[in-house]
Amino acid sequence: MADSRMQLTGRTFIVTGGSSGLGAACAAEFAQHGANILICDVSERGADVAKELGPAVRFARTDVTDGAQVQAAVDGAVAAFGALHGAINCAGIATAERVIGRDGPQPLEHFSKVIAVNLIGTFNVIRLAGAKMIERPVEPGEDRGVIVCTASVAAYDGQIGQAAYSASKGGVVGLTLPVAREFAQHQIRVASIAPGIFDTPMLAGLPEAARESLGKQVPFPSRLGRPAEYAALARHIVENQMLNGEVIRLDGAIRMAPR
Numbered sequence: 723m724a725d726s727r728m729q730l731t732g733r734t735f736i737v738t739g740g741s742s743g744l745g746a747a748c749a750a751e752f753a754q755h756g757a758n759i760l761i762c763d764v765s766e767r768g769a770d771v772a773k774e775l776g777p778a779v780r781f782a783r784t785d786v787t788d789g790a791q792v793q794a795a796v797d798g799a800v801a802a803f804g805a806l807h808g809a810i811n812c813a814g815i816a817t818a819e820r821v822i823g824r825d826g827p828q829p830l831e832h833f834s835k836v837i838a839v840n841l842i843g844t845f846n847v848i849r850l851a852g853a854k855m856i857e858r859p860v861e862p863g864e865d866r867g868v869i870v871c872t873a874s875v876a877a878y879d880g881q882i883g884q885a886a887y888s889a890s891k892g893g894v895v896g897l898t899l900p901v902a903r904e905f906a907q908h909q910i911r912v913a914s915i916a917p918g919i920f921d922t923p924m925l926a927g928l929p930e931a932a933r934e935s936l937g938k939q940v941p942f943p944s945r946l947g948r949p950a951e952y953a954a955l956a957r958h959i960v961e962n963q964m965l966n967g968e969v970i971r972l973d974g975a976i977r978m979a980p981r
C-alpha cells in the first residue's frame with residue numbers, strides 16, 4: 723500500500739515564531755530532515771537563524787496578527803519552494819499581570835494584545851495557510867497538509883497573573899478540534915502541543931535561581947524542557963497520520979500551582 727502520510731523531505735512549512743525558542747528548534751529539526759522552511763516572525767533574528775540553517779530555510783518578517791503580512795508569507799513560501807504542506811504556529815508572547823493590580827484594573831489593551839498575538843494570530847495563520855494548502859491536488863487518503871499550534875499548560879492550570887495568557891492558550895485548545903473537523907474534508911490535520919516549562923528566551927528574563935526552581939517543580943524529568951523535545955513532537959505530529967484534533971501536554975507531569 724502506498725504511504726499516504728506526510729513526510730518532511732521536500733515538503734514546505736511556514737514556522738511562525740521561528741526566530742527564537744521552540745519555533746527556531748522546529749525550523750532546525752524540520753530542515754535537518756529535508757523540509758523547506760519559511761520562518762515568519764517579527765524579530766529579524768530569523769534572518770540569522772535562516773542563514774545558519776542553510777538555503778532550504780528562509781525568513782520573512784511577518785506579524786501574525788496582520789492579514790496582509792501572513793498572506794504575503796504564505797504566497798512567498800509557495801513562490802520560493804513550489805507548494806505549502808504545513809504550518810507550525812509558535813509565535814507568541816507571555817505576560818504576567820493581575821486583573822486588579824496596585825495601580826488598579828489591568829488596562830484592557832494589555833489583555834487584548836495577548837489575545838491578538840497568541841489566539842487571533844494563530845487563527846490568522848490557520849485560515850490563510852489552510853486556504854493555500856487546499857489548492858494542492860492530492861490522492862484520496864493522502865495528507866494534504868498538517869497544522870501544529872502551540873497552546874500551553876497555562877490553558878488548564880493558569881497561575882495568578884495569567885488571565886490573558888491562559889485565556890489565549892485556552893482559545894488555541896478550543897479551536898483545535900473544530901478546525902480539525904472542518905479541515906478533515908480537505909485532508910488537512912490540525913493538532914496542538916501544550917508545553918510545560920521550556921528553556922527558551924521567553925524564560926531567559928528570569929534569574930537563574932528562578933529558572934532552577936521552576937525546573938525542580940517538574941515531577942520527572944526535574945528540569946526545564948528542551949526546545950528540541952518540542953520540535954521532536956511537532957515532527958512526530960506531522961509524520962503520524964492518526965494524530966488529529968488533539969492537544970498533547972508535553973510537560974513532565976507538571977501541574978502548575980496557583981502562584
Ligand SMILES: NC(=O)c1ccc[n+]([C@@H]2O[C@H](COP(=O)([O-])OP(=O)(O)OC[C@H]3O[C@@H](n4cnc5c(N)ncnc54)[C@H](O)[C@@H]3O)[C@@H](O)[C@H]2O)c1
Binds near residue numbers: 742787840843873919
Ligand atoms: N517557553 C515555554 O516555557 C513555553 C511554555 C508554554 C507555551 N509556550 C509557547 O510556545 C510558543 C513559543 O514560545 P518560546 O518559548 O519559543 O518564546 P520565544 O519568545 O523564544 O519565541 C517566540 C517568538 O514569537 C515571536 N513573535 C512574537 N509576537 C509575534 C507576532 N505578532 N508575529 C510574529 N512573531 C511574533 C517573537 O519574536 C519570538 O521570536 C509561544 O506561543 C509560547 O506562548 C512556551
